[in-house]
Amino acid sequence: MSQHDDHDDIEEVDVNISFEFFPPKTEAGFTKLAEVRDRLAAQAPDFFSVTYGAGGSTRERTFQAVKMVRESGIDTAPHLSCIGSDKAEIRDILAGYKADGVSRIVALRGDLPSGMGPGGAGEFPFARDLVEFIRKEHGDHFHIEVAAYPEVHPQAASFETDLANFLAKVKAGASSAITQYFYNPDAYFHFMDRVMDEGVEIPVVPGIMPITNVANLVRFSEGCGAEIPRWLRKQLEAYQHDDESVRLFGIEVVSGLCETMLSAGAPGLHFYTMNQVEPTLAILRNLGMPVVD
Numbered sequence: 001m002s003q004h005d006d007h008d009d010i011e012e013v014d015v016n017i018s019f020e021f022f023p024p025k026t027e028a029g030f031t032k033l034a035e036v037r038d039r040l041a042a043q044a045p046d047f048f049s050v051t052y053g054a055g056g057s058t059r060e061r062t063f064q065a066v067k068m069v070r071e072s073g074i075d076t077a078p079h080l081s082c083i084g085s086d087k088a089e090i091r092d093i094l095a096g097y098k099a100d101g102v103s104r105i106v107a108l109r110g111d112l113p114s115g116m117g118p119g120g121a122g123e124f125p126f127a128r129d130l131v132e133f134i135r136k137e138h139g140d141h142f143h144i145e146v147a148a149y150p151e152v153h154p155q156a157a158s159f160e161t162d163l164a165n166f167l168a169k170v171k172a173g174a175s176s177a178i179t180q181y182f183y184n185p186d187a188y189f190h191f192m193d194r195v196m197d198e199g200v201e202i203p204v205v206p207g208i209m210p211i212t213n214v215a216n217l218v219r220f221s222e223g224c225g226a227e228i229p230r231w232l233r234k235q236l237e238a239y240q241h242d243d244e245s246v247r248l249f250g251i252e253v254v255s256g257l258c259e260t261m262l263s264a265g266a267p268g269l270h271f272y273t274m275n276q277v278e279p280t281l282a283i284l285r286n287l288g289m290p291v292v293d
């Protein structure tokens with residue numbers, strides 16, 4: 001979509017908004033996802049996406065969620081992680097999506113389940129291998145999104161090797177990228193300076209994680225290498241037994257981050273919704289975007 005907002009700093013910016021969901025585990029979760037989908041579809045987003053458990057652990061649930069989310073009529077991108085998979089499996093999944101009319105994929109490596117040795121990587125050790133495979137087998141049919149890490153992927157030896165990996169994914173045929181979430185805008189700006197110095201022209205959209213549950217956020221951030229700045233962590237810890245304060249403070253902080261991103265010319269915002277409507281809509285309202293309630 002092209003959402004024009006009337007905020008002073010960002011009025012001329014075309015903002016691409018997208019919303020990410022995870023495949024629920026229960027019938028009740030699917031019922032809730034249908035409601036979330038409908039309310040966020042009313043925002044006319046650019047696309048929805050649905051995550052995929054590495055090693056195919058959510059394979060059927062992801063298919064089911066993609067099907068349900070696509071009923072909204074909004075372009076929907078299944079995530080597809082490749083580690084531990086062979087070509088036959090990936091070929092089969094891609095063919096199924098293509099036959100269903102899916103034209104956008106988020107192509108990822110994923111993480112090996114713990115206990116699986118290095119031999120478990122399968123025929124696609126890195127996301128770049130998956131991007132190459134999709135392009136080789138399907139030409140330009142799929143718009144391919146890849147992951148980017150302004151704060152450096154936790155397994156990367158250095159910023160430079162991780163940047164080189166990102167560039168390799170772009171060269172392999174990525175159409176655009178979504179970042180891991182971050183709360184430090186400078187990390188994104190530094191990454192983008194380097195990416196643009198390298199002549200990359202594809203959009204790199206900041207991934208935005210609304211703050212709702214402090215304990216979950218801290219645990220998840222440790223795993224994925226996203227830094228919670230000290231000032232933010234301290235303030236959240238002070239509020240952690242007061243859900244309403246966490247909610248209000250989280251919306252304020254993340255709205256400010258989004259505003260900074262858009263004012264600086266970020267090409268859009270990708271929201272990790274965690275299958276919740278309100279935190280994301282509150283942020284869009286704060287950005288001055290027309291929110292359909």
Ligand code: FAD
Pocket residue numbers: 050051052053054079080081106107108109110111125126127128146147148153154155156157161162165169178179180181207224
């Ligand atoms: P890659 O780009 O392959 O990079 C992985 C690591 O390998 C990096 O450290 C990189 O620097 C390094 N590397 C790459 N190439 C080489 C090489 N040739 N030699 C040595 N090192 C190399 N996970 C899921 O399981 N399901 C999801 O649905 C999902 N969705 C995501 C969506 C977004 C937007 C993001 C940012 C992440 C998502 N993840 C998901 C998490 C992701 O799978 C993990 O971060 C995973 O560890 C890396 O995946 P990648 O695609 O970035 O891997």
